[in-house]
Amino acid sequence: RKEVEQDPGPFNVPEGATVAFNCTYSNSASQSFFWYRQDCRKEPKLLMSVYSSGNEDGRFTAQLNRASQYISLLIRDSKLSDSATYLCVPHMTTDSWGKFQFGAGTQVVVTP
Amino acid sequence: NAGVTQTPKFQVLKTGQSMTLQCAQDMNHNSMYWYRQDPGMGLRLIYYSASEGTTDKGEVPNGYNVSRLNKREFSLRLESAAPSQTSVYFCASSELAFTGELFFGEGSRLTVL
Numbered sequence: 001r002k003e004v005e006q007d008p009g010p011f012n013v014p015e016g017a018t019v020a021f022n023c024t025y026s027n028s029a030s031q032s033f034f035w036y037r038q039d040c041r042k043e044p045k046l047l048m049s050v051y052s053s054g055n056e057d058g059r060f061t062a063q064l065n066r067a068s069q070y071i072s073l074l075i076r077d078s079k080l081s082d083s084a085t086y087l088c089v090p091h092m093t094t095d096s097w098g099k100f101q102f103g104a105g106t107q108v109v110v111t112p
Numbered sequence: 113n114a115g116v117t118q119t120p121k122f123q124v125l126k127t128g129q130s131m132t133l134q135c136a137q138d139m140n141h142n143s144m145y146w147y148r149q150d151p152g153m154g155l156r157l158i159y160y161s162a163s164e165g166t167t168d169k170g171e172v173p174n175g176y177n178v179s180r181l182n183k184r185e186f187s188l189r190l191e192s193a194a195p196s197q198t199s200v201y202f203c204a205s206s207e208l209a210f211t212g213e214l215f216f217g218e219g220s221r222l223t224v225l
Binding site (some may be wrong): 005008034036041042043044045046049080087100102103105 | 147152153154155156200202212214216217218219
């Protein structure tokens with residue numbers, strides 16, 4: 001089993017709709033979680049950090065389920081500009097500095 | 113504000129040739145990283161440098177070497193390029209690892225023929 005698994009998508013979402021997708025992780029010791037967004041052929045950029053059960057930032061909500069070892073990202077009122085690939089990154093604070101294990105990403109396509 | 117700057121942005125090599133990817137950051141970050149990204153594979157860590165003067169292997173270090181030249185610069189060298197090293201390479205930096213925020217360069221697209 002991969003350490004981090006994401007549905008590659010694409011999730012095709014009408015503008016204004018809500019979309020949610022999950023990221024499962026295998027290491028139960030993961031304590032922090034990060035969502036990055038990556039636009040086509042661009043560099044990843046941090047979208048959201050999750051240190052407890054979840055986090056909300058505007059239209060974006062991350063929810064952590066430690067028992068089932070997955071974290072979800074929900075996007076409400078989708079905008080065309082939300083079209084991107086969303087990368088999940090679990091991390092153990094006791095782990096080595098460099099060990100941010102990136103998922104392969106979930107592609108979201110918001111259509112007019 | 114430049115952030116993380118990588119050069120070159122594009123490069124085509126023949127098998128066996130060598131090259132160095134350069135990376136510089138102007139945010140006074142201690143930690144720097146080199147990742148490669150291949151379709152369907154996500155970002156994989158090649159090498160990282162927690163602080164000036166130290167480097168450590170990541171997940172896929174074979175075929176690469178790195179140099180942390182100073183606090184600002186972290187270079188990645190391919191001594192004898194192979195087609196399997198065709199990829200997009202990203203340099204990143206961070207101040208404190210636990211915040212999770214990595215600042216990435218724009219990427220270097222390398223093709224090895």
